[in-house]
Amino acid sequence: MSDLNIRPLADRVVVEPSPAETKTASGIIIPDTAKEKPQEGTVVAVGPGKKDEPVTLKTGDRVLYGKYAGTELKLNGKDYLIMRESDIFAIV
Numbered sequence: 001m002s003d004l005n006i007r008p009l010a011d012r013v014v015v016e017p018s019p020a021e022t023k024t025a026s027g028i029i030i031p032d033t034a035k036e037k038p039q040e041g042t043v044v045a046v047g048p049g050k051k052d053e054p055v056t057l058k059t060g061d062r063v064l065y066g067k068y069a070g071t072e073l074k075l076n077g078k079d080y081l082i083m084r085e086s087d088i089f090a091i092v
């Protein structure tokens with residue numbers, strides 16, 4: 001995992017998106033302008049939750065999230081997303 005020096009608040013989590021696909025199944029290289037934003041990533045930091053709603057995710061979970069979920073964040077040259085736990089659809 002990464003040494004991320006960020007502590008999300010309440011029910012927020014920080015996700016490191018998986019890299020976008022660079023080739024199709026048939027081997028065609030996808031240019032940067034046509035790459036789909038990944039909708040899968042790894043949880044790298046978790047907030048403490050709300051008073052009556054503890055966070056159920058933990059660091060290291062592989063998750064699926066909505067295409068437009070979260071706010072993009074750049075730390076130490078890497079891209080992350082910070083989002084509410086409710087923006088995450090599933091653990092994979």
